[in-house]
Amino acid sequence: MEIKSEEPTQNRILLEETFYVLTKKNCVFRVRLSKTGLCLVKESENNVKEQIIPIQDIIGCRCLRSKKQSKNCACQSIPRSTNLKVVEENSGDLDDTDVSAYLYIYAYILVNNKGTSKKRERTIITLRFRSFDKYEDNNKEAQRWRTIIKRLIKGDNVSTSHIAEFSMSNKFKESRRLLVLCNPKSGPGKGRVIFQQKVVPILQEAEIPYDLHITKHANFAREFIRTCNIYQWSGIVLVGGDGIVFEAINGLFERWDWSDVAKNIPIGVVPGGSGNGLARSIAYHCSEPYDPSPTLPSALAAVRHHCAPMDLVRVETTSQIMFSFLSVGWGFLSDIDIESERLRMLGGQRFTVWSVARLIGLRSYSGRLWYLPANVPLVQAKPELNPGSSLDLPTEVHLETQTGRQRLDSWYSAASRRSAYFSATGSSYQSTTDSGGGGDNPGGDPDKPRMYGPGSQLPCLTQPLPATWKCMEGRFVMVHASYQTHLGEDCLFAPDAKLNDGTIWLLIVHGGTTRTQLLHFLLGLSTGAHAAMVTQVLIQKFV
Numbered sequence: 382m383e384i385k386s387e388e389p390t391q392n393r394i395l396l397e398e399t400f401y402v403l404t405k406k407n408c409v410f411r412v413r414l415s416k417t418g419l420c421l422v423k424e425s426e427n428n429v430k431e432q433i434i435p436i437q438d439i440i441g442c443r444c445l446r447s448k449k450q451s452k453n454c455a456c457q458s459i460p461r462s463t464n465l466k467v468v469e470e471n472s473g474d475l476d477d478t479d480v481s482a483y484l485y486i487y488a489y490i491l492v493n494n495k496g497t498s499k500k501r502e503r504t505i506i507t508l509r510f511r512s513f514d515k516y517e518d519n520n521k522e523a524q525r526w527r528t529i530i531k532r533l534i535k536g537d538n539v540s541t542s543h544i545a546e547f548s549m550s551n552k553f554k555e556s557r558r559l560l561v562l563c564n565p566k567s568g569p570g571k572g573r574v575i576f577q578q579k580v581v582p583i584l585q586e587a588e589i590p591y592d593l594h595i596t597k598h599a600n601f602a603r604e605f606i607r608t609c610n611i612y613q614w615s616g617i618v619l620v621g622g623d624g625i626v627f628e629a630i631n632g633l634f635e636r637w638d639w640s641d642v643a644k645n646i647p648i649g650v651v652p653g654g655s656g657n658g659l660a661r662s663i664a665y666h667c668s669e670p671y672d673p674s675p676t677l678p679s680a681l682a683a684v685r686h687h688c689a690p691m692d693l694v695r696v697e698t699t700s701q702i703m704f705s706f707l708s709v710g711w712g713f714l715s716d717i718d719i720e721s722e723r724l725r726m727l728g729g730q731r732f733t734v735w736s737v738a739r740l741i742g743l744r745s746y747s748g749r750l751w752y753l754p755a756n757v758p759l760v761q762a763k764p765e766l767n768p769g770s771s772l773d774l775p776t777e778v779h780l781e782t783q784t785g786r787q788r789l790d791s792w793y794s795a796a797s798r799r800s801a802y803f804s805a806t807g808s809s810y811q812s813t814t815d816s817g818g819g820g821d822n823p824g825g826d827p828d829k830p831r832m833y834g835p836g837s838q839l840p841c842l843t844q845p846l847p848a849t850w851k852c853m854e855g856r857f858v859m860v861h862a863s864y865q866t867h868l869g870e871d872c873l874f875a876p877d878a879k880l881n882d883g884t885i886w887l888l889i890v891h892g893g894t895t896r897t898q899l900l901h902f903l904l905g906l907s908t909g910a911h912a913a914m915v916t917q918v919l920i921q922k923f924v
């Protein structure tokens with residue numbers, strides 16, 4: 382019977398079959414596949430039990446054959462799940478007496494964790510195809526199920542009219558390939574082990590090929606992303622802490638084709654560092670359980686190609702431009718982060734230990750802070766030149782009043798001595814003759830990176846600010862601006878932040894704050910309770 386091309390509903394059955402579900406005590410199950418997921422129905426005399434495995438919890442499925450057993454038991458006609466050994470069909474170790482094809486379906490299902498929270502539990506459903514006398518025919522049927530499940534995982538529109546077509550088509554072939562950059566020195570130095578033990582099995586279950594590169598030194602990831610032929614990969618997975626993410630993002634913006642890369646190649650992080658603020662923020666945003674398996678949400682998102690846009694902030698200092706994804710800070714929290722580097726072997730505990738040290742030796746800093754509150758519109762400042770200043774300009778610098786603010790960015794270079802000179806002069810100039818450049822810039826010198834990336838809409842650091850900006854002057858214990866919820870695994874800094882709400886959460890602790898007050902503030906950071914004790918200022922993001 383021909384099925385008309387009317388779109389199936391989510392629950393319309395695409396495939397249905399009776400199986401021996403080996404992991405379900407060899408019972409006979411009716412298995413139905415729909416867009417929603419896999420429905421296992423166990424029918425007995427007077428009751429029907431049903432379990433649904435949502436398609437978003439399934440990461441992959443593989444077709445396998447039974448492996449030759451060393452001791453064959455003649456009385457056993459159906460291999461039991463506990464002693465069934467399977468191999469790839471091209472393995473030389475096949476059990477020729479078993480013509481069945483086995484479909485292994487890998488799912489990570491949300492379950493209650495001791496009643497208080499949720500966790501994901503790995504579940505394997507094994508379906509045995511043995512209706513035909515020849516392995517080839519059974520395998521064809523198993524491959525058909527596999528193809529449809531894989532397409533549903535990918536989010537393809539599968540309708541009942543496709544089914545016949547899939548049975549004739551070749552096996553599903555994965556078109557994606559991931560780049561994995563792993564920092565072996567991140568956190569307590571377990572990046573490589575985390576990748577091998579926690580991520581590789583998930584990549585194998587999802588049958589996603591990858592290229593692994595272990596970072597060899599600081600800035601390796603940045604240089605790699607800046608100079609590699611990036612389009613051979615469909616996504617980048619960083620295994621490490623927030624430092625390797627910072628490197629990768631800034632390497633990306635040092636490419637002249639950063640815009641294409643940012644649109645087409647998603648970046649993900651598997652937490653292996655000490656802070657892991659970004660990984661924790663993403664899991665929080667997606668309501669994914671982080672503990673007890675912090676690497677699981679990121680590994681699953683990577684193989685399922687779950688992507689979401691995220692805010693980045695362009696940070697300009699007197700000597701460089703960088704792109705920040707988590708926070709930018711000054712004072713107490715930054716001191717803890719930087720100075721606790723020497724306790725790296727402690728992993729995340731280094732922050733707690735150093736917080737105590739910094740609390741005892743409490744410091745405050747003198748400074749001036751300007752900010753534009755989130756509800757105040759941004760007035761575009763014209764790039765002004767100071768007519769009275771006598772500037773000692775390098776020969777390649779020309780005045781460009783129209784596009785100067787925007788194009789200045791591409792001239793900046795973290796490694797360039799000229800950029801420090803340049804920003805100190807206080808006006809908007811940019812080089813028009815400087816052909817040097819890094820990244821994939823054809824003809825550029827890869828040793829001389831330069832920052833491309835989106836330009837700023839804000840006034841230059843040295844320009845006067847419009848009256849709409851607020852100024853604060855005095856002594857500060859800390860000034861910290863964050864764009865994501867978590868600064869570290871246990872630091873819920875801005876509970877109401879969203880991944881891409883265009884808002885910066887500014888937290889200011891003034892000088893004169895007592896140690897007791899600060900201790901309460903620190904204790905509240907792990908749950909977000911500190912937010913009730915402080916006034917946070919919202920600032921718009923302009924990148």
Ligand SMILES: Nc1ncnc2c1ncn2[C@@H]1O[C@H](COP(=O)(O)OP(=O)(O)OP(=O)(O)O)[C@@H](O)[C@H]1O
Pocket residue numbers: 564565566567568569596597598599600601620621622623624625626628653654655656657658
């Ligand atoms: N092979 C290496 N040897 C030494 N340092 C490296 C190597 N590879 C990367 N790095 C540096 O290690 C720094 C810290 O890495 P990462 O952020 O991954 O871990 P972390 O600092 O423990 O975590 P977090 O940033 O979340 O606190 C990075 O900035 C990077 O420059």
